[in-house]
Amino acid sequence: MTNYIIRRVLLIPVLLMGVTLLIFAMLQFLGPVQRASLYIRDIPKNERVLERVIRKYGLDEDFLTQYWTWLVGKRDATTGERIGGILFGNFGYSRSASEPVVDIIKRRFPASLELALWAVVPVILGGVVLGVLAAVKHNTWIDQATRVFSILGWSFPTFVFGLLVLMIFYARLGWFPPGRVSDWANQVIRSPEFVSYTHLVTVDALLNGRFDIFVDALKHLILPIVTLSYLSWALLLRVTRSSMLEVLRQDYIVTARAKGLSERTVIFRHALPNALMPVVTIGGMMVVGLLNGVVITETVFNYPGIGKAAADAALYLDVVTVLALTLFNGFILIAANLVVDILYAFIDPRVRLE
Amino acid sequence: MTQAEVAPEMVAGEPLLPRRGRLERWLGPEMYRLLRGLLHNPLSIMGLILLAFFVFVAVAAPVLAPPRDPTAAYQIPRDGFGPNPKPPGSLWKVRQPPLPFWWKPVMGTDQWIHIMGTASGQWDIYYGVVWGTRTAFKVGVIITISVALIGIVIGSVSAYYGGWVDMVLMRITDIFLSFPFLLAAMTLSAILTPVLGKSLLPATIALITFGWMGYARLIRSDILSIKEREYVLAAKVIGASDARILLRHILPNAIFPTIVVASMDMGSYVLTFAALSFLGIGAEVGYADWGQLLSFARDWITNLADYWYIVVFPGIALVLFVLAWNLVGDALRDILDPRLRGRNA
Numbered sequence: 001m002t003n004y005i006i007r008r009v010l011l012i013p014v015l016l017m018g019v020t021l022l023i024f025a026m027l028q029f030l031g032p033v034q035r036a037s038l039y040i041r042d043i044p045k046n047e048r049v050l051e052r053v054i055r056k057y058g059l060d061e062d063f064l065t066q067y068w069t070w071l072v073g074k075r076d077a078t079t080g081e082r083i084g085g086i087l088f089g090n091f092g093y094s095r096s097a098s099e100p101v102v103d104i105i106k107r108r109f110p111a112s113l114e115l116a117l118w119a120v121v122p123v124i125l126g127g128v129v130l131g132v133l134a135a136v137k138h139n140t141w142i143d144q145a146t147r148v149f150s151i152l153g154w155s156f157p158t159f160v161f162g163l164l165v166l167m168i169f170y171a172r173l174g175w176f177p178p179g180r181v182s183d184w185a186n187q188v189i190r191s192p193e194f195v196s197y198t199h200l201v202t203v204d205a206l207l208n209g210r211f212d213i214f215v216d217a218l219k220h221l222i223l224p225i226v227t228l229s230y231l232s233w234a235l236l237l238r239v240t241r242s243s244m245l246e247v248l249r250q251d252y253i254v255t256a257r258a259k260g261l262s263e264r265t266v267i268f269r270h271a272l273p274n275a276l277m278p279v280v281t282i283g284g285m286m287v288v289g290l291l292n293g294v295v296i297t298e299t300v301f302n303y304p305g306i307g308k309a310a311a312d313a314a315l316y317l318d319v320v321t322v323l324a325l326t327l328f329n330g331f332i333l334i335a336a337n338l339v340v341d342i343l344y345a346f347i348d349p350r351v352r353l354e
Numbered sequence: 355m356t357q358a359e360v361a362p363e364m365v366a367g368e369p370l371l372p373r374r375g376r377l378e379r380w381l382g383p384e385m386y387r388l389l390r391g392l393l394h395n396p397l398s399i400m401g402l403i404l405l406a407f408f409v410f411v412a413v414a415a416p417v418l419a420p421p422r423d424p425t426a427a428y429q430i431p432r433d434g435f436g437p438n439p440k441p442p443g444s445l446w447k448v449r450q451p452p453l454p455f456w457w458k459p460v461m462g463t464d465q466w467i468h469i470m471g472t473a474s475g476q477w478d479i480y481y482g483v484v485w486g487t488r489t490a491f492k493v494g495v496i497i498t499i500s501v502a503l504i505g506i507v508i509g510s511v512s513a514y515y516g517g518w519v520d521m522v523l524m525r526i527t528d529i530f531l532s533f534p535f536l537l538a539a540m541t542l543s544a545i546l547t548p549v550l551g552k553s554l555l556p557a558t559i560a561l562i563t564f565g566w567m568g569y570a571r572l573i574r575s576d577i578l579s580i581k582e583r584e585y586v587l588a589a590k591v592i593g594a595s596d597a598r599i600l601l602r603h604i605l606p607n608a609i610f611p612t613i614v615v616a617s618m619d620m621g622s623y624v625l626t627f628a629a630l631s632f633l634g635i636g637a638e639v640g641y642a643d644w645g646q647l648l649s650f651a652r653d654w655i656t657n658l659a660d661y662w663y664i665v666v667f668p669g670i671a672l673v674l675f676v677l678a679w680n681l682v683g684d685a686l687r688d689i690l691d692p693r694l695r696g697r698n699a
Contacts, residue, residue: 011528018529029545151397151684155677157625159632160669163651163658171659178655295536296629302655307537314540315634317548322541329534337532 004345008338019330020086023323024067030319032059037320038070038092039084041100057083091324096316097309101324104309110199111180112298112305116290118202118221119228123290124283127233128276131240135275136267138245146237153234162227162300169223176223178302185216224301228294232286239282244275277348284340291332384610391689392682401681408675412487419484422451428485428642433468433476439654439661442471451481471663473650477640479663483671485642490675493558493627494620500562501623502616505569506609512570513577514600524574527567536629538564543635554643557627557636565623569612576608614686621679628672644668644675 027035032054036043039057044050054060056076058069068074073085084090091101134146169176181189181201188194188210189201196204202221205213247253248271256270257263295307302308306325313321378386392398411418421427431451433440446466458464470479512523539560546556580586581604589599628645630636632652637643647668654661 011525014525015529015532018526019532022529022533023541026542026545029549147397151677151680155621155673155680157628157645157672157676159629159645159648160665160673163648163665164669166655167658167662167665171656295540295633299633300652310537310540311633314544317544319541319545322537322544326534326537326541329537330532333534334532 001345005342008341008345012334012338015334016331019334020071020327021067023327023330024063024070027070027319027323028063034319035059037095039090041093041098086324086327091328092320094313094318094321094324096313096318096321101321104321105306105325105328108304108306108309111303112294112307113291114200114202115221115224115228115294115298115303115305116287117200119225119290120287122225122229123232123286124236126229127236127283128240128279130233131237131279132244132267132272132275134237134241135244135248138248143241146241150234150237153230156231158227158231158294158296159300161231162223162297165223165227166300176219178220178223178300180220180304181213181217182220185213188213220301220303224294224297224303227297227300228290236279236282236286240275240279243278244271247271247275250274280344280347281340284336284343288333288336288340291336388614388686388689392685395685395688397681398685401678401685404674404678405682408487408491408678411484412491415484415488417454417456419481420452420454421485422449428489430477430482430485430640430642432640433472433478436476437474439474439650439664440468440472440476442469442663444468444471446478470667471661473647473664474653475640475650477647477650479647479667482642482647483644483667486644486647486668486671487675489554489637489641489643490624490628490672493554494624496558497561497565497623497627498616498620501566502569502613504562504566505616506573506605506612508566509570509573509612510577510600510605510608513574514581514596514604520574523570527570530564530567533564535564536626539626539630540633540635543630547635552638554637554641557630561623561626561630569616572615573608573612576611577604580604580608611690614690615683618679618683618686621676621683624679625672625676644672648672 027038033043033050036050036053036057036059040053044053058066061069069084070086071084072087073082073090075081076083082088082090086092089102091105093099094101094104097104130146130149134143137143166178170178180186185201189196189204194204194208194210197207198204201217202214205211205217253266253271256266261270294305295311297303298305298308299311306329310322310325313325381389392402416424416427421429422431423429431449433446433450434448444467446468450466453464453466457466461467468478468480470483472478473482508523508527512520539557542560542563543556546559550556550559586599586603589603594603627636628643628648631643631645632649634649637646639646645668648665651658651661651664654664658665
């Protein structure tokens with residue numbers, strides 16, 4: 001076990017190195033002038049000043065030197081100020097949002113996190129419950145219905161599904177608006193009386209005793225959650241179903257049944273725990289995906305998370321911002337995958353022996 | 355299986371190899387099993403019919419919606435420049451494209467009508483949906499072939515040589531897997547757009563760059579199990595070159611699942627490409643592409659109840675296209691799954 005964890009952790013620096021190198025290599029498609037926004041807010045129009053900027057930040061030096069400056073940063077010889085260093089949070093400046101990328105992340109990440117946290121339970125639970133149901137009722141109409149349901153969900157592009165639910169539940173019925181909170185709620189949140197403890201609106205609203213804001217925020221969250229859930233159920237349902245079917249064929253299930261155990265005990269005590277193994281992997285991947293800023297869902301529902309920020313920046317070809325957000329999400333992805341893998345090794349002893 | 359099928363016919367004095375057997379010989383046992391499985395499953399039959407329909411629309415596009423300018427057929431024609439979408443059934447006022455021959459008998463008029471309405475900017479949705487089918491196939495085929503090829507090359511080299519080559523290539527695969535897929539594709543697309551110009555190319559290249567890893571892993575594991583077989587050892591003993599062993603002996607026996615899986619992923623590539631177009635970084639505005647058409651709906655979120663046709667028509671086309679591939683792919687995976695092999699086959 002320890003061996004496995006050590007091997008897994010040792011992989012992290014390799015991955016980090018590779019991801020950052022690749023990102024930086026992609027940056028080389030930009031000219032030195034555009035790359036200047038890695039370090040400064042406004043790119044000067046004056047050619048002489050520009051020249052000085054390029055020299056100061058070493059934008060004309062060789063690849064590895066530049067990479068090092070960008071990654072770890074260096075101290076400016078004359079002024080002593082720190083230049084670059086994405087590892088210390090210097091992600092550069094966003095031309096499209098006119099602010100440092102770090103500020104975008106600070107402001108937007110809580111929004112993405114809130115959506116992810118609310119979506120986790122329905123996404124995982126719904127998929128598993130439907131999958132078990134389909135397996136237990138194998139080859140009945142319930143099985144067929146879940147199959148059709150899941151293939152449909154699998155085929156629906158997020159944005160088409162999102163636009164359709166918006167069309168019905170917002171444009172026609174006016175129940176669930178897009179965005180994060182309504183304007184009046186936003187004013188309250190920005191007022192000095194409202195203390196933002198966590199920057200998760202639903203949690204803060206409860207902590208401030210503003211139940212109306214909690215309800216308002218929840219109303220805005222429902223459509224994105226429904227969209228994310230339905231489209232993720234498709235995959236989770238399939239995995240749970242096939243894994244459960246496989247387990248139900250095992251000898252120890254036959255033994256359990258032969259002992260005269262009730263069907264409920266057989267399914268929930270003997271079959272389900274073993275069938276959930278692969279589900280943990282897929283479920284873990286899904287949670288990671290949710291954490292990762294769900295670009296399309298956030299864009300369709302105009303939800304101000306990281307994914308929406310990246311989509312906006314990409315639209316204006318603001319490469320420095322998109323790259324920084326990709327990198328940030330890459331870090332999260334690597335960390336989250338590590339956690340999932342280690343958890344998995346704890347649950348399933350077969351992984352460790354490999 | 356074949357034995358049992360052939361035997362009664364021989365008794366009845368039929369030719370030694372009936373037609374079915376000839377088809378099986380021609381396709382090879384694996385393809386034959388696939389085809390039989392596909393034609394025995396109602397869901398996959400539905401998928402095949404849908405696919406046939408889309409192929410028809412793509413091939414017949416110039417007849418279904420004749421372009422004004424055949425050299426720029428993928429440019430959706432527009433009826434003026436007004437900002438508000440027009441509902442299905444409204445008359446085409448300015449710059450009509452030529453009428454197809456079937457128009458008058460079917461529609462009963464010699465006026466162009468916006469069959470599916472127009473989007474903001476008066477782009478004709480019907481034209482975009484029809485020619486978008488071609489875009490979908492084009493993008494899907496290019497991406498699928500490219501990712502499969504890259505995956506096969508990397509996976510087979512990795513598996514065949516093993517050792518540090520395997521180690522390095524698999525770590526590179528891990529690195530590519532560490533990128534959030536859609537974000538990374540968006541980034542690369544945004545980078546390539548100024549370099550290559552606004553076209554389908556940047557998004558296509560971006561999706562290929564971050565899409566090959568699954569196939570590399572798949573073919574690698576298949577080759578690892580094949581490379582220790584006797585016939586490979588035999589080829590080594592007679593001194594065949596590495597390239598010959600890999601290309602002639604190993605790959606033909608390992609490549610099949612990868613190709614099938616890749617081709618069935620075509621639907622999801624088209625979907626992802628449409629998503630990029632929807633975000634505004636795939637096809638340019640006015641290009642016949644379903645995702646690009648759907649992106650017009652983003653301007654009308656509050657009025658979607660009135661302008662439903664911007665979402666519904668391109669949306670249905672995209673969903674049915676992806677659904678068709680998934681229906682067939684779903685059946686294929688069941689057939690290919692070795693654990694299910696031989697059962698109710």
